[in-house]
Amino acid sequence: MQGPTTSTAIRKRQRFAHEYLIDLNAVAAYRRAGYRATGNGANVSACKLLQHPEVAAIVQAGQKKHLEHLEITADRVLQEWARIAFGDIRDLFDEGGALINPTKLTARVSAGISSIECTSRPGQGAVVTKVKREDKNKALEMLAKHLGILKDQPPPAQWNLDPATLAKMSTEDLERALKHAELVQNILAGKPA
Numbered sequence: 001m002q003g004p005t006t007s008t009a010i011r012k013r014q015r016f017a018h019e020y021l022i023d024l025n026a027v028a029a030y031r032r033a034g035y036r037a038t039g040n041g042a043n044v045s046a047c048k049l050l051q052h053p054e055v056a057a058i059v060q061a062g063q064k065k066h067l068e069h070l071e072i073t074a075d076r077v078l079q080e081w082a083r084i085a086f087g088d089i090r091d092l093f094d095e096g097g098a099l100i101n102p103t104k105l106t107a108r109v110s111a112g113i114s115s116i117e118c119t120s121r122p123g124q125g126a127v128v129t130k131v132k133r134e135d136k137n138k139a140l141e142m143l144a145k146h147l148g149i150l151k152d153q154p155p156p157a158q159w160n161l162d163p164a165t166l167a168k169m170s171t172e173d174l175e176r177a178l179k180h181a182e183l184v185q186n187i188l189a190g191k192p193a
Helices: 004-023 026-032 041-051 053-069 074-085 136-147 163-168 171-188
Strands: 113-121 125-133
Touching: 004 026, 004 041, 004 053, 026 041, 041 053, 074 136
Parallel strands: none
Antiparallel strands: 113 125
């Protein structure tokens, strides 16, 4: 049989998890759940609570329920990235070269637009004067990473050519380094390797 302290602790953890789902603010959820801490203690304790298996399970289930309610799926996210990545600027114009009224744009085309600026012109009302598109390169990068096309490349090796390092290198290593340096210089200058 559980004592009052144990059941109180369980209820507080559960309340913390539900409070966290409101705004994903761990410290605020910690305080709203009735925990008390001063200084950085609330931050540390809230982070520990998020790692508690019972809390993590409640949060995961709650987030899954939210995503289902909003109909957010991996396929839908990928579809939006693809709309941005493969959007064609020409789809914003009619055959005469005029911007299409934003209310007439398809979901596919409007997904690639981040903002539209309008100005009021006498006799014409609001006229679209500027259309800003979403970041096509970022969308392509996100899709490429998802598909495994882009792998994080390790940074290029850095050479430390200070005198102390050079003095420790063998003659063979120095000659090899010079050959590589000449090769790199030739490639940068556009000469054949």
